[in-house]
Amino acid sequence: MKVGHLVLALALALVIAFAGNRPAMAIERTIAGSVQLDYHLVPSQRNAEGNAITFDGFTKEAALKLAVDLGEHVSANVKICVGCHGFETDMAYFDLRANDELNVRVGRFSPSFGSFNLRHDPGNHKLSDKPLPYDMGRMLRMRDWNMGVLPSPFPDDGVELNGSHWFQDVVQIDYAAYAVSGFKADQSSTDLDFVQSRGGSAYYVDNNTRPAVGGRLALTAKFTPSYDMTLGASGMHGTFDPTNDLTYTILGSDLSFRLEHTTLRFEYLMRREAFDTSDPTRFRYAVPSSHGDFFVKHGAYAEIEQPLTSALDLILRADGMYRVGNVLAGSTLDAKSSVGRLTLGTSFAIDDNVRLKASTELWGFTDRDDRGHTREVSFHLGAVATF
């Protein structure tokens, strides 16, 4: 009943706001996009015959976005992406905006979570790879780890309330609260199925009746014209199985500084996820009678981005993940597994809209692969164009 009252009050507030002064405004359309081609070389991931045994070679990501401002209070966005996952609808939503402080987003979008996702387009981040907590498939041993904590982007169908307010032109507060379909997996799955969650093979229909909910709160402070900071906290919770028995909770915090031309970013994410233990023989370790039906996956990164000239940026990133919990009998992971990575990269603008990206990644795993290796090296060389 209380939720009903809240929705009614919100609807009334929006009607009143939209019914106010509405100056005439022409319809404005913006088309933008990006294309990235990356070559990932993993020389250490080869078998005795010299054949690659991991996901390396060329990958491309392309995106095309149409943004339409239909007036002072209504806008719409559609974005289509093509990548290793095939064609995906990254965005298809409209915004109903009363003012800066109150916006209702309806449709398909990535709900507000963390700071990286705003820059997930390869045209907007300087390295070829995403940070490990947000990895969507380029990481080594991707299938063993089932990608990152929250593979980015994470478009979903739903509704989000968001807004922003400035205090004295010094402090900006952002908030968001949303309800979306949520991640998906089969009843017997021991982890989220990101392909089923994201892809259109199931016609973008929710697999259970219960929406996932979440929110974000962020504070941006401008200390001087060239020194600002953003601190944020995010969370989401939902069920992923068809019968709403298995839950997941994802929490995150982020902190970034911009000091002159230097940018520092820190972000931490964790996902606690339940799994079905009705058949304990599936697992490698004995399932305890209590607290044995979930795992926790932590992920974090620290990154420094330093422009050295107007065309060249240097990027240094340290990131990693740590998983605690039972695993399937055939898994290459243990009850406690971790992966760490150190990346040194450059991004060079060869033209206003074209950048070359080159990076070296040093990997360390706690688990040995079938060749007994725990360390790996990989290289990226890519080009990205924006328009």
Add this chain to the structure above:
Amino acid sequence: MKTRLAALLLALATVVVVSCSGKPGHPGLLVTGDPPELYADYAIFARRCSKCHGLSRALDSGFDTDAKWIAYVTRMRRQPASGITETDAVAILRYLHVRVRRQREAKAAEETK
């Protein structure tokens, strides 16, 4: 062992290339030829807009009217943690207005040749 050596060499090469690349400048595009009274507005534009994307993404959008820029900058200002105040937006629009006017004048001069 060979791969580690290759990684080390590449990292060293990266550092050497970076070290030889001159002194630091503004992130993103440097716009030359702008009148000096626009420098402060350009600085705000460069500072705020480079937080999430390269400056060329805005400058090469092809927008040629104030109405388009107002809609675009308003949308960007409302992005979470944009750091763009309404005062910043005025300065950014002022810079973009002059830039578009200069581009239009240059194009007209080109056509009359």
